[in-house]
Amino acid sequence: MPEGHTVHRTANHFRKTFAAQTVEVTSPQGRFTDAAVISGTKLLKTRAIGKQLFLHFEPAVLRIHLGIYGKWQFSQFEELPEPRGLVRARFIAGNHLADLRGPTACELLDSEQLKLIQAKLGPDPLDPMADAEKFIAKVSRSRVTIGQLLMDQSVISGIGNVYRAELLFRAGINPHTPGSSLTREQVLGLWLDAVALMPLGVKTGLMLTREGHLKAKTKKADRYYVYKREGLPCRECEVNIAIELMATRKLYHCPSCQK
DNA sequence: GGCTTATGCGCAG
DNA sequence: TGCGCCTAAGCCA
Numbered sequence: 034m035p036e037g038h039t040v041h042r043t044a045n046h047f048r049k050t051f052a053a054q055t056v057e058v059t060s061p062q063g064r065f066t067d068a069a070v071i072s073g074t075k076l077l078k079t080r081a082i083g084k085q086l087f088l089h090f091e092p093a094v095l096r097i098h099l100g101i102y103g104k105w106q107f108s109q110f111e112e113l114p115e116p117r118g119l120v121r122a123r124f125i126a127g128n129h130l131a132d133l134r135g136p137t138a139c140e141l142l143d144s145e146q147l148k149l150i151q152a153k154l155g156p157d158p159l160d161p162m163a164d165a166e167k168f169i170a171k172v173s174r175s176r177v178t179i180g181q182l183l184m185d186q187s188v189i190s191g192i193g194n195v196y197r198a199e200l201l202f203r204a205g206i207n208p209h210t211p212g213s214s215l216t217r218e219q220v221l222g223l224w225l226d227a228v229a230l231m232p233l234g235v236k237t238g239l240m241l242t243r244e245g246h247l248k249a250k251t252k253k254a255d256r257y258y259v260y261k262r263e264g265l266p267c268r269e270c271e272v273n274i275a276i277e278l279m280a281t282r283k284l285y286h287c288p289s290c291q292k
Numbered sequence: 293g294g295c296t297t298a299t300g301c302g303c304a305g
Numbered sequence: 306t307g308c309g310c311c312t313a314a315g316c317c318a
Contacts, residue, residue, distance in 0.1 A: 036299050084300075101300045102312045118312080135312045137301065186301085193299045240299080260299090281306080282300090 035099040037083050037191020038234030041159050043105055044081035045235070047088060050107075050129040051076045056090070057125040061116035067141045068122060071095060076126075083157050083190025085138075085150075093141040096150065097122075100137025107131050157190035158227035159235065165224045172212035172220045179215060180208030180279050183223070192227065195260045198285045199242035200226055202258040207291045208284055243268075259285040 058072040071090040078089035088095040099105075108114075108130050116123060116132060121139050124131040133139060142150065155171065156163035171188045172179065182188045183197040192200070201208050204223055206215070233241045237249040239256065246255055258268055263276035263285060272289040 039299075098301080099299095100302095100310070101298060102310065103300090104312060135310080137310070184300090195299050197299095283298095 035084050035103070036193035036196055036234070036240065037081070037157060037159055038231050038240065039238070040081040040084050040086050040099075040191070041235045042238060043086055044079045046107060047076065047079045047086075047131070051124060051126045051131070052079055053077075054126040059123045061120040061123055065122045065139050067093075070141060081157075082151060082154050082160070083186055084193070085154070085190075087147070087151075093143060094147050096138055096140055096142050096147075097133065097136055098138035100135075102134075103136035104134045105131060106134070153187050155185070155187050155189045158224065159191060159231050165221065168224050169217060169220045172215065173217065175212040177212060178209050178279070179206060179212050179223075180284055182212050184280070184282065189224075189227070191231065194282050194284075195240050195257070196227065196231070196242070198260045199240070199258055200230075202287060202291060203242065203244075205291055208279065208286050259287055261285065 054076060055073060056071075056076050058068045060066065060068040070092055074091040076088060076090055080087045080089070084098060086097040088097070109128050110130055111128065113125070113130070118134060120132045120134055121136055122133040124133075156165065156167050168189050172182050175182060177185075180197065180201065183192050183200065184194070200223055203226055204219065206219060206223070212220070230242055233247055239249060239251070241247045241249070241251060242257060243251070243255065259274050262274045264273055266272065267274055267287040267290060270287065270289045272287060274285055275288050277284050
């Protein structure tokens with residue numbers, strides 16, 4: 034379920050229920066072989082950058098990336114439940130439990146490795162300290178299409194297939210436009226729109242992108258302008274929403290509103 | 293119950 | 306470009 038907002042929610046949850054505590058870390062499945070290195074140490078700091086979660090324990094930093102399959106399951110228990118299925122990592126502090134399944138990455142980093150990985154990440158619209166100019170500069174210099182640039186985590190962190198489609202529709206920009214063909218106002222506009230929308234995602238856990246429907250009570254069927262609406266009439270102009278593959282990912286857009 | 297699909301990404305070639 | 310990852314929800318029967 035991971036576009037950036039979900040990972041920030043996870044970071045917030047860890048901060049609330051695990052931070053500053055001694056955490057017991059195990060790998061019931063066995064594949065996270067370094068669990069013992071951090072188990073029994075304190076969670077000092079929790080940070081999400083885009084789709085990556087960094088849990089700073091005393092001996093090392095744990096980097097978690099859910100990829101497409103990864104899932105978290107959080108719960109509180111009176112009696113600790115047996116792990117169900119393949120649990121890569123299990124975190125326990127007090128009566129709080131977090132089970133991690135199927136992640137792409139669950140690995141310990143030293144400070145050098147951490148620096149390298151974080152240096153590769155583009156600015157995150159959910160980070161108040163993020164530098165929009167870095168995003169603008171990379172897009173403006175690139176002949177790659179804006180549809181692909183928005184999915185490139187070294188250009189901007191945290192955008193996935195849903196926000197990509199919706200942001201471009203909201204901006205009235207055709208996904209095939211090369212980054213360098215966009216005006217500075219258009220690129221800044223995309224950034225500012227992400228800055229405006231993504232906190233709603235963190236707050237509600239839903240990707241709310243439709244003007245007038247930016248509330249958690251918005252029904253799933255009404256939630257998006259174009260994402261997964263191929264063949265249906267555009268909500269603004271009635272022309273059918275188009276679908277195609279762009280670099281192996283499904284891309285949705287309105288051929289009329291996004292010229 | 294089975295089959296399809298998915299909000300991602302690294303890697304081989 | 307295509308594969309591997311290998312979970313879980315959604316949909317159909």
